[in-house]
């Protein structure tokens with residue numbers, strides 16, 4: 281199980297969010313606002329904080345892929 285181990289700012293609790301890996305290798309979670317998690321790797325718009333690429337992140341939570349596959353575009357074809 282791959283989950284974000286960062287801390288949610290303001291809540292002082294484990295993030296436990298889904299992790300994404302950018303084409304540059306940068307790994308982090310996504311949040312609905314900037315700066316919500318100490319391990320947040322992407323801006324609100326999905327921009328990688330390491331290389332600045334947008335839309336290059338792939339979900340790396342295997343247990344969630346099957347569940348979301350019917351709702352989301354397959355990252356392999358994006």
Ligand SMILES: [Zn+2]
Pocket residue numbers: 284285286287295296297309310317318319320
């Ligand atoms: Zn996080």
Ligand SMILES: [Zn+2]
Pocket residue numbers: 302303304305306328329330331332333
């Ligand atoms: Zn990147």
